[in-house]
Amino acid sequence: MRKKTIAIDMDGVLADIDAQLIDHYNKAHGTTLSKESIKGLTSDVAFKERDFIHKLLHSENFFRTLPVMPDAVESLLELDKDFEIFIVSAATEFPISLSEKMAWLAEHFPFIKWDNIILCGSKRIINTDYMIDDHCKNLDYCMGKPIMFTAFHNVNQNHHIRVNNWKEAVALLKETL
Incomplete structure (x- = not known):
């Protein structure tokens, strides 16, 4: 399956x-x-x-030096048991970030394989069952079910399912199994 x-x-x-x-x-x-x-x-x-x-x-x-969000590593390890995870970042706007993001992911999320990492410009073409993002400009085009991760800039936007942290994200996604 x-x-x-x-x-x-x-x-x-x-x-x-x-x-x-x-x-x-x-x-x-x-x-x-x-x-x-x-x-x-x-x-x-x-x-x-x-x-x-x-x-x-x-x-x-x-x-390269960004801190990891609380509970992110443990949560992705948990989700990886039941879901295929793709890391998708609109990184091409900042070309210097491309190699830095790959190195950052290798350090903090070594269990995510290179072929499950998508560094792109627009996320409109991404076709997954779920998308977790903090920007409506990405979630509005989501072909699957969009999940908004709370950030300072999106607290007044309410047209997507929202999670406030990684524990909430895991709980929500586990309900769909």
Whole structure:
């Protein structure tokens, strides 16, 4: 019997890009932003110095050093028993991130094989049973069942099933078996 498939986003779902952005932004600008203080804001509003963010996202070692989301490794190991997992990241916008994301995945998720990693531009072509992502621009085109992973920028969007953390994601997906 074929395992059901899950497309899982990296930034904001497996990798805590928000923590990294906030940390770098606060250090550079003497601010005290936190995930709570920017909750409900868009990235443009939360991070007023857009040029700084643009340079940061195109800088060497930014994506390689992202922290792992709490419970992500254990959760994917658990899901891997019953689902075929694909890591799908719209990475081509940031070419420097391609090799860094591959190295990051090899370090933190060595059980995900290279042929289950998709680094792309648009996710519209991804055809899996489920997609876990933090951006509606990806979930709105999901061919399977979209699952929104909570992030500061999506808390006011409610047109997809939402999970707030990896434990909730595992529980939701295990219900479908």
